[in-house]
Amino acid sequence: MGDISQTSDYQNELYELSQDFESFFKVDTAKQIAETECLIDGILAKLEELCTVVEMIRSESKDVLFTILPVLHHRCQDLTMIFKQIDRLETFMSMVKECVEDNEEKVKIAEKELGSKNIKKLLNNVPVPKFLLKRKDIQLYTKKEVTPLDYKHPKTFRTEDYFEPYKTLQKNTTEDT
Numbered sequence: 001m002g003d004i005s006q007t008s009d010y011q012n013e014l015y016e017l018s019q020d021f022e023s024f025f026k027v028d029t030a031k032q033i034a035e036t037e038c039l040i041d042g043i044l045a046k047l048e049e050l051c052t053v054v055e056m057i058r059s060e061s062k063d064v065l066f067t068i069l070p071v072l073h074h075r076c077q078d079l080t081m082i083f084k085q086i087d088r089l090e091t092f093m094s095m096v097k098e099c100v101e102d103n104e105e106k107v108k109i110a111e112k113e114l115g116s117k118n119i120k121k122l123l124n125n126v127p128v129p130k131f132l133l134k135r136k137d138i139q140l141y142t143k144k145e146v147t148p149l150d151y152k153h154p155k156t157f158r159t160e161d162y163f164e165p166y167k168t169l170q171k172n173t174t175e176d177t
Contacts, residue, residue, distance in 0.1 A: 092162040
């Protein structure tokens with residue numbers, strides 16, 4: 001019986017020792033689990049916000065695709081008409097520039113031929129119509145006294161060649177709308 005009691009004492013001591021070790025190895029994971037669940041909930045909330053933003057972007061891109069894009073396309077087509085008008089205006093401006101340069105050159109030649117360097121002298125050489133002169137200063141010029149120098153009428157241009165008349169342009173815009 002001595003051996004049995006020793007064995008039971010030994011088992012009791014082992015049991016108490018195991019209980020003591022159990023208290024050392026017992027880990028309270030509830031706090032870590034709560035923190036982990038809180039982090040997971042935060043991540044899930046942010047994921048839900050992200051999905052909401054993605055859905056909003058998709059719906060707005062559909063709006064852009066079906067509403068704003070046709071308007072933008074129509075305005076771009078209007079721009080091509082404006083670009084054509086700008087091109088015609090540039091062509092017209094270059095023609096006007098050429099005509100002005102040609103006329104300036106002819107004025108310089110006329111000044112040299114008349115021996116005048118300023119416009120006042122040139123205008124004094126031009127015959128004045130009778131109705132502009134005072135009664136006593138009227139001078140009659142004969143065709144022999146006033147002989148035009150080799151004057152050539154400058155090449156002129158017509159704006160209709162470069163721009164549509166306003167009525168035609170207005171009619172075209174009302175037909176488009």
